[in-house]
Amino acid sequence: MDRLKGKTAVITGGTTGLGFETARQFLAEGARAIITGQNRERLASAANQLGSVAIPVHADVRSLSDLTSLSDRVQEEFGRLDILFVNAGIGSFAPLEAIDEKFYNDQFDINVKGAFFTVQKLAGLLNEGASIILNASAVHEKGMAMGSVYFASKAAVRSLARTFAAELASRGIRVNTISPGLVPTAFQSKMGLSPEVMNEFATYVIKTAPLGRLGKPEEIASTVVFLASHESSYVSAADFVVDGGFMNV
Numbered sequence: 201m202d203r204l205k206g207k208t209a210v211i212t213g214g215t216t217g218l219g220f221e222t223a224r225q226f227l228a229e230g231a232r233a234i235i236t237g238q239n240r241e242r243l244a245s246a247a248n249q250l251g252s253v254a255i256p257v258h259a260d261v262r263s264l265s266d267l268t269s270l271s272d273r274v275q276e277e278f279g280r281l282d283i284l285f286v287n288a289g290i291g292s293f294a295p296l297e298a299i300d301e302k303f304y305n306d307q308f309d310i311n312v313k314g315a316f317f318t319v320q321k322l323a324g325l326l327n328e329g330a331s332i333i334l335n336a337s338a339v340h341e342k343g344m345a346m347g348s349v350y351f352a353s354k355a356a357v358r359s360l361a362r363t364f365a366a367e368l369a370s371r372g373i374r375v376n377t378i379s380p381g382l383v384p385t386a387f388q389s390k391m392g393l394s395p396e397v398m399n400e401f402a403t404y405v406i407k408t409a410p411l412g413r414l415g416k417p418e419e420i421a422s423t424v425v426f427l428a429s430h431e432s433s434y435v436s437a438a439d440f441v442v443d444g445g446f447m448n449v
């Protein structure tokens with residue numbers, strides 16, 4: 201408790217899943233937090249569940265004008281920012297021959313362009329000693345059938361974090377990625393895979409990962425809390441793979 205007392209935080213994609221659970225843990229640790237999302241209903245519902253300490257801001261990460269408005273709102277509410285969790289993302293799977301331009305653009309626009317301009321638009325508000333955490337994925341170093349666009353987008357997120365860490369270090373800002381393994385959230389229902397294929401993949405992960413199970417949102421969020429807090433003061437440009445060991449055995 202109180203590990204983030206007095207800190208100000210923004211969590212993009214804080215309406216459901218990993219972003220929502222991270223917002224819950226940030227608030228429990230004493231931070232004030234803005235959560236964002238592009239779906240107004242889910243945004244209102246998340247804010248309702250988190251209570252009045254969470255500030256919902258509608259912002260589609262694909263829109264530079266939404267991100268500029270987000271930056272204005274952060275300044276208005278908090279003045280300065282200590283923690284930025286760049287979490288908003290989507291993932292779609294399809295075989296090479298079935299992928300069209302929209303499929304490609306949707307994922308790169310949200311996962312890569314969205315992450316890049318979120319950091320660019322909010323960087324000016326970050327305090328010395330601030331922490332940026334980007335949500336990549338354990339798959340960012342992997343190849344797997346049907347994952348080409350999503351995996352490449354997450355490799356790009358990992359790459360952005362390395363350069364941001366180098367570029368913002370002179371201001372005492374740390375930048376790291378978290379790379380979750382398979383964690384059941386609303387994410388899987390939006391991937392374009394049938395429940396059978398999804399179950400097959402989950403079974404494979406459970407069999408392969410040394411910890412023998414899927415992850416829980418709380419386990420990702422608690423690692424993000426660590427990276428946001430002073431406990432990780434000597435950690436930058438690092439990647440935290442939280443996947444039960446799946447990718448590294």
Ligand SMILES: NC(=O)c1ccc[n+]([C@@H]2O[C@H](COP(=O)([O-])OP(=O)(O)OC[C@H]3O[C@@H](n4cnc5c(N)ncnc54)[C@H](OP(=O)(O)O)[C@@H]3O)[C@@H](O)[C@H]2O)c1
Pocket residue numbers: 212213214215216217218219236237238239240242243259260261262287288289290291310335336337338379380381382383384385386387388390
């Ligand atoms: N769950 C996993 O197994 C897993 C594994 C590795 C990495 N990840 C990464 O973790 C992150 C969160 O995923 P999740 O599992 O928590 O999925 P989720 O429950 O579907 O959450 C995705 C979040 O991103 C937001 N979002 C999507 N498109 C957006 C846009 N254009 N503008 C603003 N916000 C947008 C959604 O907001 P709306 O509600 O407004 O749509 C939602 O809050 C993603 O970056 C994903 O790649 C997840």
